[in-house]
Amino acid sequence: MISKAKTRVKKTRAKKGGTSRRNKQRKKTGKTKKSGLLRRLFRILMLLLGLGIGLGVPWVVWLDVQVRGEFDGRKWDLPSRVYARPLSLYEGKAISQNSLLAELKAAGYRRTSVTDTPGSFSVNGNRFDINRRAFVFDDGAKPAVRFQLQLGADSIQVLRGDPGVNDQGLVRLDPAEIASIYPLHDEDRTLIALQDVPELLVTGLQAVEDRQFKHHNGIVVRSIARALVANIRAGRTVQGGSTLTQQLVKNYFLSSNRTVVRKVNEAIMAVLLEWHYDKAEILEAYLNEIFMGQQGKHAIHGFGRASEFYFDRPLADLADEQIALLVGMVRGASLYNPRRNPQRALQRRNQVLDIFAGTGLMSSARVATAKSRPLGVVDKPRSGGSRYPAFVDMVRRQLKRDYRSSDLSSEGLRIFTTLAPAEQEYAQQAVAGGLDKLRQRGLPADLQAALVLADVASGEVRALVGDRVAGRNYFNRALDARRQIGSVIKPLVYLLALEHVDDYSLLTPVTDEPVSLRQPDGSVWSPANYDRKSHGEMPLLEALVHSYNQATVQVGLKVGVANLIRKIRQLGVNAKVPAVPATLLGAVELTPIEVAQMYQSLAAGGYSVPLRSVIAVQTPQGVLLTRYPLRLMPLEHREAVAVLNFAMTRVVARGTARELPGLLGEDVLIAGKTGTTNERRDSWFVGYTRERVAVTWVGRDDNKPAGVTGSNAAMRVWAELFRQLPVSNIDLRMPDGVNFVWVDVQKNALTDPSCTAAVQIPFIDGTEPSSTTACLDRLEKRNRRSLWRKWFEGDD
Amino acid sequence: MISPDISARVAQASLSTGSRSHLLRSLRCSWRNTRVGAVGLLIVVLLAGCSGSTRGPIESQEVTTRVRAPASQDSAGVQVYSLQNPAVKQLTAQAEGAERTGDIDKATGYLERALRIQPQDPQLLQHMAELKLQKSDYQQALNFAVRSYDTGPRVGEICSRNWRTISVAREHLRDTRGADEAEARAKQCMNTRPKGF
Secondary structure, eight states: OHHHHHHHHHHHHHHHTOSHHHHHHHHHHOHHHHHHHHHHHHHHHHHHHHHHHHHHHHHHHHHHHHHHHHHHHHHTOOOEEEEOOOOEEETTOBOOHHHHHHHHHHTTOEEOSOOOSTTEEEEETTEEEEEEOOEEETTEEEOOEEEEEEEOSSBEEEEEEOTTOSOSSEEEOOOOEEEEEOTTSSEEOOOOOGGGSOHHHHHHHHHHHOTTTTTOSSOOHHHHHHHHHHHHHHTSOOOOOOOHHHHHHHHHTOOSOOOHHHHHHHHHHHHHHHHHSOHHHHHHHHHHHSEEEEETTEEEESHHHHHHHHHSSOGGGOOHHHHHHHHHHTTOTTTTOTTTOHHHHHHHHHHHHHHHHHTTSSOHHHHHHHHHSOOOOOSSOOOTTSSOHHHHHHHHHHHHHHSOHHHHTSTTOEEEEOOOHHHHHHHHHHHHHHHHHHHHTTOOTTOEEEEEEEETTTOBEEEEEOSSSTTOOSSOHHHHOOEEOGGGGHHHHHHHHHHOTTTOOTTOEEEEOOOOEEOTTSOEEOOOOTTSOOOEEEEHHHHHHTTOHHHHHHHHHHHOHHHHHHHHHHTTOOSOOOOSGGGGGTOSEEOHHHHHHHHHHHHTTSEEOOOBSEEEEEOTTSOEEEEOOOOOEEOSOHHHHHHHHHHHHHHHHHSTTTTHHHHHTSOOOOEEEEEEOGGGOEEEEEEEOSSEEEEEEEEOTTOOOOOOOIIIIIHHHHHHHHTSSOOOOOOOOOOTTEEEEEEETTTTEEOOTTSTTEEEEEEETTOSOSEEOHHHHHHHHHHHHHHHHHHHHOOO | OOOOOHHHHHHHHHHSTTOHHHHHHHHHHTTTOGGGGGGHHHHHHHHHHHTTTOOHHHHHHHIIIIIIHHHHHHTTTOOOOOOOOHHHHHHHHHHHHHHHTTOHHHHHHHHHHHHHHSTTOHHHHHHHHHHHHHTTOHHHHHHHHHHHHHHSOSSHHHHHHHHHHHHHHHHHTTOHHHHHHHHHHHHHTTOOOOTTO
């Protein structure tokens, strides 16, 4: 360093020509030479000045455009508000008292004794008095309205509005606001206004990071010089010397390299910012912008969001030591990450508290109390600033998929979604509580789960759970966990069979016997049944009800793997499906949402609708950008779907899911199918009532054997959820061309209701058994005789 | 379809500049009016300006003349009403109101809300099919009508409206044979033979 400095000095002297030796020369050469030298020097200076102006001014202008663009672009950036679906209340609406309370709570209603202000309600036994707020719904503004309702055992008995109210028979609650997001960015912020920031944070931040903030013009030359000296001494960067303004600029253009050019740019931009904006604006931007950590792929920006992320509470509610920790983390959000490096974070926090005391912001007694407290960081961060991060994640993805980014970049959009807060809460509880119960039953403690709950007819997603811990979403299993689906695929194999009306009905005999197939890779595949036995010949219905592998493969080979893949596509799933026989038994990896999509189509009787989480997007002025209209996509062969749905109710009544009614505590007509994969890695259950279709998955993230089966894990989580929901019998009215017929299943013959073993089973016209039972024959003979007697012998 | 004095309506329409659909509706209302004479030329000019771009009025006429009116004529004697809850009734009324003012999108919104309450209500599904017909969304009109038939009584006025909608939609989708078949099915809706025997 020193030798370099010396040579630099020599060169300067040479340039200026100021050495004594040269002085002598100058005297000799005379005045003309001296003036020529000066002129040359002047020219060089002018050239440098010209270059400086010519390059420097455009450079500064360019930096100005950049930094103002960032500042203006973000300063007023209002997040988009995401709303749950508004709850419709009307007489006859099935809802429990708990659900109604949960909905009111989610929508931010206060329980009071007098409900004279909008947003409040009171409860007296089973009577609710609710004062709804004014709200701009997706179809227009509605004024506040007060109404009373009376709950019966499981539904609304009476609903009365105030006199003169338009919505006499139907009131929508203003929906819960479930998140505020930036649809185009993978980041979450909770914006705060300067006046809402605690005093200690504003003053403390300046005390620790930039004491000159009120006075400087963006940079403090002295601290830069001091930092420079310190850094040169140490031979590396040890001191920043950055003002808050410089830090803000640095956050706008986050990049890890710390070159001199970048530093100079930052300094220039900091000065420019201070020139254009006042201190309050800059400080507010800083508080909302500064990087405070990382959650998966989402960056945590700003103190508002950081407060939720680390302490799960709003900034205004933070204690002294929590503010100190956040202020301390500004220096290095990952270095002082209180979750990963709690010891280091604690030291830093106490250091900051000392500064607070030293600068007189806090009394030493108050500091001592604050220091004695633990970090107070919550273990599990709430993600997305939302209590329902998995669902909000789906909303983001659908917005990006279905809307132009020019629409989404507008500020403060209002996004109307399909989420039902009460059902979402039940779903989260079912997953968390269900997995706890499974552990008590001896299953591994590190199981994970996912759940999708949708409305059958509309395909609207009512709840989505992607993690056993509510509010955590570093991996959204409901959308992203691609796992083998096992027997959950079997109904599709049988659906294909039932579409072949010439060959199959529910009573067509199929054979459950060992089968060996050569796979494309040359290996031989010989699937076994779950109980390691083969069950011989049986009606198709029984093979599905008991989920026999070998029988399914026999049927599947006849209907064809290629057709199965086509069927999966028709049901709205575009995932890669291998064209191998093992696919017949579910050796195909799908996500829970894809499985839900397939079964929505079946549950709706063959009327497929794409599962959706967004209904409409509105500008802040209430102008509708787009609505997702309800669109029906009828599948072909809906008769076969109806017959299959009947068969799937038998799975629940007496097949692999026969424990379900017991778990639900009521005997209802619902359809379902269990799924288990090799070595018990995955547990699936898909089930549907008349109104809801739900898919649950349980397994381990590392895909290791987990000891789970469809009925011992996923079905129990499903039951946990539906114990809280109204369960309606599925609709077994058959479409045109399908009729219930009395048959004897074992004999594959038509029979009479009065005969033994007579049951009613749906058949597509023309697929009924051709034979009759002896019992039916006897009855018919007798009937003919009695008819004969009636006609010819007369009644007495 | 009561058509008031046409000159008054045209004057009214020209006052409210920009309300082109309103003007068109008043024209549609007067389409078959015999008192056109005086302003006939004006109408011809206006129609020429609008032809092709806005098909709404003609579509809604189609719903009336080819679906609703003949179905209600057929139905004398056979009526099947599904039980509706008050909320659905209210939303249906609001949808009908919006439809009368020509705001099919708004009507669709009300019906979607009603369908959330009673997703399998054949009346709602058929009503939706008729709205889709008016929006020239023939595929969806067909789909909703088929769904209505599947969930409905398959007899009576609603059945007739189902098949008439299917017929009109198929015609627009260039399935002439299918349209004829549907027309024939509409006539069978009044056959009250119990099904499944």
